[in-house]
Amino acid sequence: MELSDAEKLILTMLCEVHQHLDIAGAVDPKFVQSALHSGNTWGLRWKYGALYDGNARSDPxxxxxxxxxxxxxxxxxxxxxxxxxxxxxxxxxxxxxxxxxxxxxxxxxxxxxxxxxxxxxxxxxxxxxxxxxxxxxxxxxxxxxxxxxxxxxxxxxxxxxxxxxxxxxxxxxxxxxxxxxxxxxxxxx
Missing domain, CATH: 1.10.3190.10 (yfbu gene product, domain 2)
Structure with missing residues (x-):
């Protein structure tokens, strides 16, 4: 999954808000941040496949x-x-x-x-x-x-x-x- 720099920044900020407010949910903000920071955004599709439509690109x-x-x-x-x-x-x-x-x-x-x-x-x-x-x-x-x-x-x-x-x-x-x-x-x- 390719994300723009702006999308990465928005996701990072959302993860920080999620963690700061201690929100319990289905999405793990630490995992999302790790995927973003390591460049392994394909991992988001692996972990949260149900969130994506069926036409997602294949893995690198x-x-x-x-x-x-x-x-x-x-x-x-x-x-x-x-x-x-x-x-x-x-x-x-x-x-x-x-x-x-x-x-x-x-x-x-x-x-x-x-x-x-x-x-x-x-x-x-x-x-x-x-x-x-x-x-x-x-x-x-x-x-x-x-x-x-x-x-x-x-x-x-x-x-x-x-x-x-x-x-x-x-x-x-x-x-x-x-x-x-x-x-x-x-x-x-």
Missing amino acids: PIVKEVVRILDMWSAIEDGYDALQSLDKDRVAASISPRQCEVKFLGFDSDTEFEHANIASFLIKDMQRFPKFAGRDIHSHLPSISIYRRMVRAFESLQKLIGKGRLNTDQLIALLNENTGPRCNFLKLV
């Missing part, structure tokens, strides 16, 4: 990309956590030695700021992807090119497994998509 492509990445990492972590110890050992023996933790560590907040901002907003403000809540999701290393390769492989696997859990071989295949120059987001635990 970068939002869709971040959601796909977070979905993939949720599936990777769930699959890995469900493995027996011997299968975890097999994963460790089969993946690149530069990988260090089977855990989503986020995006580089310097070079991938938009991705990091959207992920943070989804997790903290929208309370989506609770698995990642409370984590520092700023990897401090560029990760998006690796995540894009992993998502392509993940989407192919999803066609085969549907909503089922990833097995050992599928996890190994996905984790081996990390062909970056150094360990940037994987550490075996």
Whole structure:
């Protein structure tokens, strides 16, 4: 949702009045302010969809990309956590030695700021992807090119497994998509 500067100012002022008067209502003024200040106004449509007519524009492509990445990492972590110890050992023996933790560590907040901002907003403000809540999701290393390769492989696997859990071989295949120059987001635990 694109808002003019004047609309943002009006909404911010209305939120402040709403909070100052301690008005209880269906709209959370803190959430609205967070969406406005972080540039994630698409989140208003997600949270308050009933307030919009049916012809609202679709989400920005970068939002869709971040959601796909977070979905993939949720599936990777769930699959890995469900493995027996011997299968975890097999994963460790089969993946690149530069990988260090089977855990989503986020995006580089310097070079991938938009991705990091959207992920943070989804997790903290929208309370989506609770698995990642409370984590520092700023990897401090560029990760998006690796995540894009992993998502392509993940989407192919999803066609085969549907909503089922990833097995050992599928996890190994996905984790081996990390062909970056150094360990940037994987550490075996």
